Amino acid sequence: MRREGVPIIVVVPAAIGAAFFIVPLVGLIVRSPWGDAVKALTAPETLEALKLSLIASLSATAVALLLGVPMAWVYARVAFPGRNLLRALTTLPMVLPPVVGGIALLLAFGRRGLLGAWLASTLGITFPFTTVGVVMAETFVAMPFLILTVEAGLRSMDRRYEEAARALGASRWSVFTRVTLPLIGPSLFAGSVLCWARALGEFGATITFAGNFPGVTQTMPLAVYLLLETNQEASFILSLVLLLISLIVLVGLRDRWLRFA
């Protein structure tokens, strides 16, 4: 069988590009002190950071689902003036440097922020430098991924299924829960996973808005960065853990929901 020739002018840059991604991963694996892995992983600070990371990122995903699905629904189904502008504003964090996001959150919810001052004086609630602050920072950065994915799902679904359900006597709420949500299930799942992965890796907005207090606001990425100064081996191991989680997410998504090819 004759095979189509592959031009060298494409292969070489493609190979360099691939190596650019793979070499750092290999470096991480090769240079990790595997002997100390168990010790580094079971150190109380590590476990604390890991636990906080999981709690905060899962909470952020839950909040994103609770608020983001209705937002996606409004964007996909309700035509109103300024919709495109609003969508752009609420998905801005996807392209915004996370540190800027953190500063913006401080200006809004900080002790002297727009809402923060009022919240602190009348209700006595402060968000910065608390675990809730971590969740807020992660939600801010990660929710747009969920909104956009779910909106795309809602737009591409065949709305006549909803009409069929109405003709069968289903109320609007039961159309939404029994037909719409199941039909956009893949988008909902993909959006949640993307959102969660982004929240798990969040660094800039978290350290700016919530700070870096072990046990309260120090998530895995923050711990990794800090350990780089004091205990390099441990930081390699933790990096590897984050890498592994990302890889599992990516492979799982690719096979089940994201049809790349």
Added chain:
Amino acid sequence: MSLDASIRLTLGPLELDMAITVDEGEVVALLGPNGAGKTTLLRAVAGLVPFSSGYVRLDGKVLEDTATHEYVPTERRSIGFVFQDYLLFPHLNVLDNVAFGLRSRGVSRQDASRKAVYWLDRVGLKSYAGSKPAELSGGQRQRVALARALAPDPRLLLLDEPLAALDVTTRAEVRRDLKRHLDSFEGIRLVVTHDPLEAVALADRLVVMENGHLVQTGTAAEVTEHPRSQYVADLVGVNLLRGNADHGSVRLAGGQVVAAAGAELGEVFAVVHPRAVAIHRTHPEGSPRNVWSGRATNIELLGNRVRVRIDGEVPLVAEVTPAALKELNLVEGGEVWLSFKSTDVSVYPA
């Protein structure tokens, strides 16, 4: 007990202005070409399309009336809707699809399942209860869609092109089954179709619409005997002319005069069956009163007959035998004369 609707609306290029009544005990087929507004009318009756003015009444109860601003939402109307490509919920199995309407109306899970099984049994698909819609054939899906629409015992059954999604081989069989289920359903039945065969097979009465408007209504025999539009004439396969009658002749819009034995006075339709139209290579001698020249533009073999479209002063279709065609030595583009007798023209008021 009846469905009574009068609906005016504009939707894109469609300007719909239709009134339709369907009595209990009759199956009505809404027949028309693609884009006539049949589906839109059906959806408006179901409350899925808003209209600018009009009303929908079912058994005398108002479902919607723009004059009084009454509106019963789709989900509270007693309707069963079979959609064109069935729209079975892909995430639910066949049983849950059929039970959906019952569950939505507050029937307990157990009772809904029992009734869904009963309906699946009636359409002969009980053993497929656990299957997903994607695993079924087109004909099976159609039957599940019918069972799903009928299970909640609606007063009004609406079917939108129920057989259009099927291939030709299964269509005849599914049509027979559908006819049986329609006959045993005790509510009001309205079927939308663009297929005259389907309309005639399923319905007692045809309502023909074109461009959003009513063209004619009647039994299949009435409609085929007295077509009132080019669309219906084409479906039936006859030549339809329109003009002014004057005792034995009909003057067409173009000024040509057709001799028609039955013509009296006023605006009339005149129908000439293609079999009554004779083709000649030279000017015919003898008795036929109607003789025109023209050019054969299209020659088509249909079974053991040949249909020849002749363009001329009065464009007509003639039907001859293949042997006659050979004798005429006729090819497309050939000059011909055509003739028909005045007694072969059927005339009725427009």
